[in-house]
Amino acid sequence: MTHARRHGGFRVCLIHGKNLPMSAIRHALSTKREDDFAAWYQEVIASADMAEESGVRGCMVIKPWGYGIWERMQRLLDDRIKAAGVQNAYFPLFIPLKNFEREAEHVDGFAKEMAVVTHHRLIADGEGGLIPDPEAKLEEPLVVRPTSETIIGDAMSRWIQSWRDLPLRLNQWANVVRWEMRTRMFLRTSEFLWQEGHSAHASAQEAKDETMMALEMYRAFAEEDVALPVVAGEKPENERFPGAVETWSIEAMMQDGKALQAGTSHYLGTNFAHAANIKYQNREGRETLAHTVSWGVSTRMVGGLIMTHGDDDGLRVPPALAPFQVVILPMLREKPEDEALLEYCEGLRAAIAGQSALGETVRVLLDTRPGKAAAKRWDWVRKGAPIIIEVGGRDMEGGVVSLLRRDRLWNMDTGKPAFQNPDRDLCAQSVPTILADMQNGLLTQARERRDANIRRDVTDMDALAAHFSRDRKYPGWVEVQWAKPTGDALEKVVEQLKELRLTLRNVPMHAPPADGTCIFTGEQAVERVFVARAY
């Protein structure tokens, strides 16, 4: 009985958030989350004008609104990276094939998904087409980078001679290519945009500290900027980055209960230093291998934002990331009185632009494109602009405006948009408060939803299988206790989970110590680990 009730509770909690009178409301999207989450996700992207298919396998065109959100992420994360003392640099797109041959695990991990450049010229095929010129075959093929450990390692080996050269801490913003079997916009594309941090250190401890520094930076970025509650923890051995000694991640719960790995930080030990010959003379004059670290966050974070904050009316962009936080829509009539209205709106725009919210100048757009305000309103609702302000002649006469908060879109009594009508000047002053409240509210809402959908009382495999049975639409996550098996024993566990379409996510950092038995082996448990379906 508890089960049935919980199940019902989960569905309401995961998708609706609140019990709205759904039937009375005409939503801005045609697909609801609870009806078809995957179709809903794609409709949000299309109707918010974020991205579209390109015709090139697995590659997308990121449109201004989607790219604007990514640029905001870049800005805020880059500020954090620089504040941590890491410097930006740029390394080549092409990596010599032989670089990958030096680290066995690394090549195993990536060989199956690499794009390779083999020719440097095209010639006519005699039938109106072009083919790679057989005469222009490269001596050594070039790999389009799937990640840059090996080429940055080359540079590090040249730049590091002495212990005085350490630590060397770099970051690059770049695109990478991984020839994935199955792609989904933003979540897994053949080409994606990211930042990759790379550092070399004198000691294992210092390198591990850097690994944790990056992980904590990601946690703060996710929660404070993206309003994405995450669990930071260590990945189990089988989920490690190829060639890493330790892989840490931040994991977020999407509204369908699946887990999304939203950022990773790897302690690479001396594996890559050995492969790339990153050595230095220590204070005693002895040649020593450096310890290296890498960490990355990608455009996948945009997908996580959509699946965390989107609703049945489209996207909701957290104010910190919104390219425009406030959009003003004058109700233009193509008549002489438009001029006075525009002047009134311009006054509002200037007043809002003079405000500062979340530590930055408020980003406000006065949308004067021709068209009806009501039609444009729904465009901005679907795009997820935090505050939409409509202004008509009657507002102007009364010295007020019509303000709509994207996080409180509907008046649940009337089933209509929940407009407020503040005084124009008070409205401008209240914008920073509203934006801060919304940023905070989105995080709180997502965190409560996540916490309500984590179970910690599952102690045997039958109960686990029941919890994740096929008729459970959105089962969320389960935190289990385990004996941390390794090698073949771990493989067996992974196989068991695979049959349930489940994966091990991570071992949360701040969990209470284990006090039970291992759900997989029955031995004394040593720690807790999250089990979930994953993207």
Place this chain on the structure above:
RNA sequence: CGGGGAGUGGCGCAGCCUGGUAGCGCAUCUGUUUUGGGAACAGAGGGUCGCAGGUUCGAAUCCUGUCUCCCCGACCA
């Protein structure tokens, strides 16, 4: 890569089985009337039917190949 589905104006689809001048809805443009709120009416523009071959007097339609997208798996920092 395995199984399933689909590519036809910007978007969503019908037509294909049974070959014979390319259609519908939304969107767009123009005009009129409206308009405190996701307008109505009238008219108009826009497609070599994913691409390449083949069969045929004639191909969106039949055949072969190929590319792309979606779903389920497998795969996946």
